[in-house]
Amino acid sequence: MSDRAPKGETKQDAVPEAVAEAVIRGELTLGQFLGISDEQLYGWANKAHQLLQAGSTSQALQIFRGLVVASPTNAVFHAQLAATYMTLERFDEAFEEFQLALQFNEGHVDALVGRGEIHLRRGHVPEALADLSKAIQRDPGLNRRATQRAHATLRTLKQQAEQLQKPKTR
Numbered sequence: 308m309s310d311r312a313p314k315g316e317t318k319q320d321a322v323p324e325a326v327a328e329a330v331i332r333g334e335l336t337l338g339q340f341l342g343i344s345d346e347q348l349y350g351w352a353n354k355a356h357q358l359l360q361a362g363s364t365s366q367a368l369q370i371f372r373g374l375v376v377a378s379p380t381n382a383v384f385h386a387q388l389a390a391t392y393m394t395l396e397r398f399d400e401a402f403e404e405f406q407l408a409l410q411f412n413e414g415h416v417d418a419l420v421g422r423g424e425i426h427l428r429r430g431h432v433p434e435a436l437a438d439l440s441k442a443i444q445r446d447p448g449l450n451r452r453a454t455q456r457a458h459a460t461l462r463t464l465k466q467q468a469e470q471l472q473k474p475k476t477r
Contacts, residue, residue: 352374355387359394382415405418414445416445423436443461
């Protein structure tokens with residue numbers, strides 16, 4: 308490798324090779340490399356969540372994409388990006404992001420509920436029931452909105468199943 312810095316940079320401005328390699332190997336996130344603290348990242352996530360709630364979905368999407376790039380193994384950021392995709396009805400992308408969130412945190416309640424809802428949309432009922440049930444097991448007090456939705460969905464499915472099993476009277 309050349310000892311010279313790229314055009315326009317001084318030798319002091321160049322990224323040390325060991326640091327660049329650590330980023331490439333995934334040992335150092337882009338956020339860490341840039342010196343962005345977790346507190347700052349979560350501050351941005353909060354802002355993006357507020358934007359999403361206010362209907363500024365495209366702005367929220369841009370921020371959540373950036374957060375996933377800055378911290379690619381953060382399950383929360385993947386789940387929030389997935390929820391944004393759900394809002395946009397981009398279900399395949401949402402499913403992929405929920406999968407990634409669960410890869411990094413297999414008990415992430417919001418990701419379990421989101422993935423379960425997509426399974427249900429796709430007609431994959433056993434998979435949906437498993438995800439929704441697991442989410443409720445993780446939050447039995449139904450403290451999160453996601454588990455409240457999961458509980459309501461499971462209750463509705465149970466009622467529908469009971470209606471189908473009732474004998475028809477004439």
